[in-house]
Amino acid sequence: MEPPLLIDPSFRNYMFHTLQSCHQYRTNMYYYVLNFGILFLFVLIAGLTLYNCSLNKKSDLEKQQKMIEDQQYVMSKIRYYKQEMGENKEMMTNITNLPSLEHF
Known part of the structure; x- marks a missing residue:
């Protein structure tokens, strides 16, 4: 005998896909924030290095x-x-x- 289903299978499928899309959106946002942070840090270090070189010329x-x-x-x-x-x-x-x- 199967255990009773407390929720409808279509609702379970809907919640699964909704949670999966939320997870995918969150990981994409983390990747974008991380990549832009690294890009900003690189540009900042390169800019400071070039500025320092121009001062010491x-x-x-x-x-x-x-x-x-x-x-x-x-x-x-x-x-x-x-x-x-x-x-x-x-x-x-x-x-x-x-x-x-x-x-x-």
Whole structure:
């Protein structure tokens, strides 16, 4: 013997489809909210990064000053090594480029 049905089968079918459509609508809304939230977060981070890069960009005057400082540094190193080579050549003999023997 079957248990008695307390609700009509058509109403049960209607409620099942209604609840299923509500569930589908809710999951779609969750997906849209999640996707738009991630998109907003990505655009915000990208925008802040680009804004920060534009603030930290050096002006033409600063670039020129940096280039002059770099050139002066390189020239000072060249002068230093040139002077060292000159002092080393003074210590070497002219024929063999060997160090001179001063204690004999």
